[in-house]
Amino acid sequence: MTILINFHGNLRQLLPPRFRRIPSVNYRLQRQASIKDIVESLRIPHTEVGRLLVGGRDVSFSSLVGKQDIIDVFPHGRFFDVFHPTSLRPAALVDLKFLVDINVGKLASLLRMLGFDTKYQPLLDDPELASIASRERRILLSRDRNLLKRKIVEFGHLVREIKPLNQAIEIVELFALRDKIRPFSRCLRCNGRLREVAKDKISSLEPLTRKYYNDFKRCTVCGQIYWPGSHRQKMERVLAEIIGERNE
Template sequence: MVCATFRFYGELNDFLPRERKGREITTPCARMATTKHMIEALGVPHTEVELVLVNGDCAGLDLPLEEGDRVAVYPHFTRFDVSDLRPAPSLPPGRICFVADAHLGGLARLLRMAGFDTIYDNSLSGDQVEALAADQERVVLTRDRALLKRRGIDFGCYVRAQRPEAQLHDLFEHFGLAERARPFTRCLHDNAPLRSVAKAEVLDRLPPQVAAVQDEFNTCDLCGRVYWKGSHWQRMSAVLARAAQ
């Protein structure tokens, strides 16, 4: 067994008990314990970590700890580019897609509205969320700290805000989503892609007042819902604009 000293910075202190916030923590470590193992043992999900320094040098989450190591752990940076410092990855390569836990239905709907592939079902268990994250390289969104510590979850985010609009704003800032957004390209109800459709094809599904004034429509081939640029579209456009600020 070895001892190492940890110091957590910024919002990572939210995960620590009061007596450990903002100060050095010297603790025994199990034999061959890695930085990831001990960071999570101290209460911080690895998905919330962007940069780890061990004795002043950049280190991965899989580095075995040695006697006397000093470990500095930093959250995701939003104002500084630390890519040259080899931070821990916060997003999977390629397209970004999410799976939201049972408490984040409102956020999931807003993410779909912004065009992001987002699985949400309030009956999903923790095991199912973990499996979706591992099999499809989805970013887990949750207010359950323990869920983010599961071995099969490589990418995730602890959602701090309470209201869906505030949650969306935080995610846009956290992951830099504004440039990736493709608003109004997914069904809000079942997450399927929308397609443009001629008015004549959906005329029998339109309220008369909509048919009289609207000419551009999208539809979901999975559930059959039809979308147009009405008052709801205008309100949601404003929500997305505020999220991207």
């Protein structure tokens, strides 16, 4: 039995090379399979799919495919709206939280720099990553297609860019985060929230830092102190690249 699958938009670039230049894939079905299994056997993790139609009707990932079905597979629309329930993801997210895989590890501090809740524990293996993403309802960011194909991963993204800065821009654009950026609100080391702290409450400052700076923030979790010194200037340059303008 052969079914016809149309891959739309940028999904085609994820297909095996021999399918990238043709409009539709003729897929030989050996046994009854869900649409998720079929799409993923063509190397596209379900996290990349924004809409699935069979014969023009919206279906879910678990739908079974029958004879002579025509399937349309779409990427996320203008952006991936994780807060809006869809046929594919009926339980929308309430908060925006990320989980970063080690193969895109540098994204963690960049996303934290932008103020986004980003968990990063480099020693976790794939089953643990998938399970945390599912349990804590975090968006799993990775370059590992097999990790993202795991069924319990509801929200995720196959990161396409190679350079960390470009990856951060990719995430900001995909999830439409530009208006949600809150620079210098989260600890780069541990993801804890930062609070302003009076200078005289900090005992560990170098004399010159104490003399020249007045605005300090402290991580509410690990206690790390942040101030507008050289570290922050470097961060501002990075931010300017990501959001296209200088902050503050």
